[in-house]
Amino acid sequence: KQEVTQIPAALSVPEGENLVLNCSFTDSAIYNLQWFRQDPGKGLTSLLLIQSSQREQTSGRLNASLDKSSGRSTLYIAASQPGDSATYLCAVRGMTTDSWGKLQFGAGTQVVVTP
């Protein structure tokens, strides 16, 4: 069974520092991996989706890398701002028929960016 882990569970950085968020998964047979942002009391906002054939995806200050063979993805947020404070979740979609379309989530990393 696929297990997705995000360490650390919480992170606090001063404004301007680069953020590095980690996601690991136990089964490398994935179709894609998606990073989400969740603000307190709100739903999930999709940030980046990386297909299994890709090594990275970029959007503005965000860059996500994927190393499928080692079961790892990293989300980089450059020059962090207080508005980046949120919980960041990663989720993987498996390749088997049984896991069709379904996402397996990590528990998230809660980020606080201090002014």
Add this chain to the structure above:
Amino acid sequence: NAGVTQTPKFQVLKTGQSMTLQCAQDMNHNSMYWYRQDPGMGLRLIYYSASEGTTDKGEVPNGYNVSRLNKREFSLRLESAAPSQTSVYFCASSDPTRPGASYNEQFFGPGTRLTVL
């Protein structure tokens, strides 16, 4: 485009009461999902519907039923609510058949916060 909408936003139930959570999407997606989110556990899939007319169990289906009313709407029903069902419920949709970079990107609603006393 409203994306994915959910009603109600908040609900308090007593043990044994029933209720239905509503979800609708206007993106013409084929697939829809119901998740629950509990502290420290991430999101867990309750039920999903790969396409109109089909539904399947996810990781934690016990105590729930679903209906895919049409392509737009997917409802989640609690027949006899229990305190263990206190959670935040999210509906999502995607289109796994759509090619390109957004293949199977899931879009989420704002959630329903349910408390069972």
